[in-house]
């Protein structure tokens with residue numbers, strides 16, 4: 001479904017004279033995600049994860065290389081498949097309008113798609129789908145817990161009936177117990193709605209729980225791509241280091 005081929009991205013270094021000094025963030029990144037697959041993208045802070053997800057969402061352009069969905073450029077694919085690419089961000093508080101009720105937050109993408117039939121019924125069903133009561137429809141974001149608000153963001157992300165969702169550190173700001181609940185919700189939605197996920201995360205345990213495959217991004221390069229089932233056999237030192245820290249923590 002998604003094909004990332006030899007992608008390079010750099011930014012101008014802050015304070016550099018005339019923009020001549022570049023920070024190379026991504027260097028020859030290539031991978032594929034098949035329809036229905038869940039792929040985890042893991043890497044330390046500054047390794048380029050958010051940059052890569054912005055490129056995949058078409059929020060920025062690569063310097064070199066190509067990103068295609070089903071063989072089409074992102075722009076052409078989105079035009080042909082409106083609403084089918086969605087994103088859930090880490091920062092659920094700033095990704096919703098604080099002056100909108102939940103009903104309006106969830107309805108907004110559907111209104112953009114000109115779906116005006118029974119929107120209230122659809123919003124109620126979406127709220128229930130993510131495990132929230134329809135009694136919350138008229139609440140405002142500040143009247144919800146972090147976990148509830150991230151569920152609202154997930155409801156909004158699935159409201160346009162997407163096929164591909166980028167989960168950009170979607171669990172990172174939540175308490176561990178709430179993270180587990182949201183992981184279960186994401187797993188359930190993936191199976192029920194036949195979704196494809198790119199799950200950007202710091203947490204190898206969460207990736208191992210949700211994903212089929214893991215990409216290890218290290219200093220802008222994919223160091224290793226491995227099936228979750230084969231994680232224990234990885235030869236890659238960065239992957240081994242992450243794995244041993246999880247095992248040490250569990251022991």
Ligand SMILES: Nc1ncnc2c1ncn2[C@@H]1O[C@H](COP(=O)(O)OP(=O)(O)OP(=O)(O)O)[C@@H](O)[C@H]1O
Pocket residue numbers: 011012023025043044045046047048049050051052
């Ligand atoms: N718009 C930008 N302009 C200049 N530098 C940038 C820009 N966006 C990102 N960078 C730099 O690119 C590098 C990679 O950043 P990125 O946010 O992609 O990393 P990340 O792996 O997502 O990190 P984190 O896990 O902390 O969110 C960092 O050094 C960052 O400072």
